[in-house]
Amino acid sequence: MNSVVIVGAGPAGLAAADAALRAGAEVTLLDAAAQPGGQFHRMLPIAYAATHPERVQHGWSAFEGLRRRVLEHPRCAWWSESTVWAIEDGPRVHVLRGLVDGTGRARHVLEPDALVLATGAHDRVLPFPGWQLPGVFSAGAAQALAKGERVAVGERVVVAGSGPFLLPVTAALSEAGSRVLAVLEANSARTVLRGWGSWPRESGSHRRGSWAGESGSGGRGSRAGESGSRGRGSLAGELGGKAGEWGSLWRGSRAGELGGNAWELVGKVGELLGYAVGQARHRVPYRMGRAVIAARGDGRVEEVVVARLRADWSVLPGSERTVAVDAVCVSHGFSPQLELAVAAGCALSDTGFVDVGETQMTTVTGVYAAGEITGIAGARAAAAEGAVAGWCAVGREPSAAELRRVAAGRAFAGRLARAHPIGAGWSGWLRPDTVICRCEETSYAALREAAADPSMMDSRALRLATRAGLGPCQARICGPTVAELTGSRAAHRRPIAQPIRLGELAEPPLQKED
Amino acid sequence: MSARRVPAEDDRVGRTDRPLWITVDGERVEGIAGQSLAGVMLAAGRLSWRRTASGAPRGVFCGIGACFDCLVTVDGERDVRACQRPALDGAVVRTQERT
Numbered sequence: 001m002n003s004v005v006i007v008g009a010g011p012a013g014l015a016a017a018d019a020a021l022r023a024g025a026e027v028t029l030l031d032a033a034a035q036p037g038g039q040f041h042r043m044l045p046i047a048y049a050a051t052h053p054e055r056v057q058h059g060w061s062a063f064e065g066l067r068r069r070v071l072e073h074p075r076c077a078w079w080s081e082s083t084v085w086a087i088e089d090g091p092r093v094h095v096l097r098g099l100v101d102g103t104g105r106a107r108h109v110l111e112p113d114a115l116v117l118a119t120g121a122h123d124r125v126l127p128f129p130g131w132q133l134p135g136v137f138s139a140g141a142a143q144a145l146a147k148g149e150r151v152a153v154g155e156r157v158v159v160a161g162s163g164p165f166l167l168p169v170t171a172a173l174s175e176a177g178s179r180v181l182a183v184l185e186a187n188s189a190r191t192v193l194r195g196w197g198s199w200p201r202e203s204g205s206h207r208r209g210s211w212a213g214e215s216g217s218g219g220r221g222s223r224a225g226e227s228g229s230r231g232r233g234s235l236a237g238e239l240g241g242k243a244g245e246w247g248s249l250w251r252g253s254r255a256g257e258l259g260g261n262a263w264e265l266v267g268k269v270g271e272l273l274g275y276a277v278g279q280a281r282h283r284v285p286y287r288m289g290r291a292v293i294a295a296r297g298d299g300r301v302e303e304v305v306v307a308r309l310r311a312d313w314s315v316l317p318g319s320e321r322t323v324a325v326d327a328v329c330v331s332h333g334f335s336p337q338l339e340l341a342v343a344a345g346c347a348l349s350d351t352g353f354v355d356v357g358e359t360q361m362t363t364v365t366g367v368y369a370a371g372e373i374t375g376i377a378g379a380r381a382a383a384a385e386g387a388v389a390g391w392c393a394v395g396r397e398p399s400a401a402e403l404r405r406v407a408a409g410r411a412f413a414g415r416l417a418r419a420h421p422i423g424a425g426w427s428g429w430l431r432p433d434t435v436i437c438r439c440e441e442t443s444y445a446a447l448r449e450a451a452a453d454p455s456m457m458d459s460r461a462l463r464l465a466t467r468a469g470l471g472p473c474q475a476r477i478c479g480p481t482v483a484e485l486t487g488s489r490a491a492h493r494r495p496i497a498q499p500i501r502l503g504e505l506a507e508p509p510l511q512k513e514d
Numbered sequence: 515m516s517a518r519r520v521p522a523e524d525d526r527v528g529r530t531d532r533p534l535w536i537t538v539d540g541e542r543v544e545g546i547a548g549q550s551l552a553g554v555m556l557a558a559g560r561l562s563w564r565r566t567a568s569g570a571p572r573g574v575f576c577g578i579g580a581c582f583d584c585l586v587t588v589d590g591e592r593d594v595r596a597c598q599r600p601a602l603d604g605a606v607v608r609t610q611e612r613t
Binding site: 032034039044045046047048049050051052053055056099100101102103122123132134135136137138140141142144145149150151152153154155175176177299300326327337438439440441471472473476477499 | 516517518519520524525526527528529530531532546547548549550552553556557561562566567568570571572573574575576577578579580581582583585591593594595597598599600
């Protein structure tokens with residue numbers, strides 16, 4: 001019988017497990033968390049004994065069905081609190097099971113017939129003066145705490161960055177009782193609309209309409225806009241306009257021909273409209289072409305500096321103003337968690353994601369990848385890829401419908417990237433003393449000085465001289481930023497992918513179970 | 515105050531709290547079973563607990579185990595990610611300084 005190890009139990013990993021089980025495989029599903037779901041379907045702790053978890057979970061019933069089907073399957077071994085710390089050729093998968101960062105975890109070595117990597121992504125946060133202050137959170141942290149523990153990170157909060165992820169984070173914060181003062185999308189409305197619209201326009205049948213307006217969700221400048229607390233740009237107004245555009249694009253296109261694409265787009269629009277309507281209730285202003293460019297405070301964040309941006313994210317001089325907050329939640333996109341794929345020998349594409357073929361197989365035979373590590377496209381696309389990866393990892397052929405769903409996800413990833421790019425002008429927010437590497441506290445000035453030194457020809461010399469990227473996070477947070485600021489390439493090679501204690505390393509691995 | 519836990523009586527998810535206690539540098543801090551150490555400390559009004567080499571305060575940043583900003587010593591084990599480690603009743607947490 002085929003054995004498949006799946007690393008990561010988020011939307012991609014769970015879909016992969018489900019498919020591999022259907023195909024008859026023996027599945028081991030691993031995740032560092034205590035429960036499956038990943039970041040998107042982050043579950044409440046079992047100890048909370050929640051009677052209505054569906055009230056804070058998007059798509060709960062479908063997820064719950066999938067979760068049970070997989071975890072209760074007789075051929076599925078569910079390894080919670082399991083960390084993959086290394087992968088060798090074979091693949092040989094080195095696992096630690098037990099309390100996170102503990103000392104007494106059990107070592108295992110798995111040698112499956114096929115490996116599916118579904119390790120996901122974490123927020124990419126660009127540095128800005130004061131971003132190291134306590135009270136500055138990644139948007140993902142705020143969401144994890146609100147959804148996963150029912151902890152709101154602040155009372156007066158600004159959410160800033162770029163991308164649709166800011167909306168569910170805002171919804172989660174509002175629901176948990178934070179007052180979200182504003183959601184700031186750094187990209188201009190023009191960039192966002194052009195990006196989202198780019199694919200249907202290519203199909204050549206663009207037609208304007210007011211789909212969201214018709215459905216009563218409030219188009220730009222309609223009731224929702226007027227009722228916004230600051231008079232303009234309420235989230236429902238702006239997003240209603242955006243969703244109206246998307247809706248019209250979908251309606252105007254040849255839906256039959258587009259198949260899965262239309263389905264994908266409709267699903268996403270529906271999800272985002274749900275958030276928009278939620279935000280209208282909480283009266284959260286949604287502003288485009290604006291950013292948090294600095295955080296200030298004595299030992300913690302007390303205020304943020306908000307500014308208007310040009311299309312390239314450079315600050316419009318004179319537009320800065322300060323807003324008193326006790327928390328700020330930031331996400332400028334996502335960084336795929338690539339170290340295990342790199343350790344397994346998988347090649348990366350020019351755009352910095354794992355290269356996969358039609359079956360989701362990487363450049364390494366027997367090693368498959370799915371979800372955000374192949375491109376940032378959200379949970380639905382991740383699940384579509386996971387389903388193909390799990391099925392094909394057992395030697396099956398993907399169906400045409402499955403491939404269409406994957407293609408739709410890829411198209412969505414492309415639109416997302418075009419709609420929410422990182423503008424090159426962001427580095428203008430930096431000051432000489434701005435911390436770039438949070439672990440080692442490397443300043444922007446130190447990094448620039450080292451990068452200008454002709455003896456720092458390679459990124460390794462640069463790292464050794466500035467220590468940027470050499471701290472405990474192993475450049476997970478500053479890596480892409482340092483690469484961008486110094487014109488080098490981000491490295492994802494972390495041979496020891498997760499911390500392991502010397503005592504644990506000294507113990508021989510346990511024999512395979514069963 | 516800043517971070518706080520949704521009060522159980524107001525929480526739409528309908529949860530049942532089982533209180534637990536940890537100590538942080540000797541001070542008793544109350545949380546509920548199921549929370550992470552970071553969640554317990556945040557909800558108890560502690561926004562930071564680690565000091566960097568320069569002495570700057572740090573707490574939770576990424577919240578999902580990627581940034582290693584929230585490291586604490588738990589029951590004598592150094593460098594534990596507080597955002598990932600479940601809080602167990604009676605856990606003895608010591609804050610860390612990186613030297």
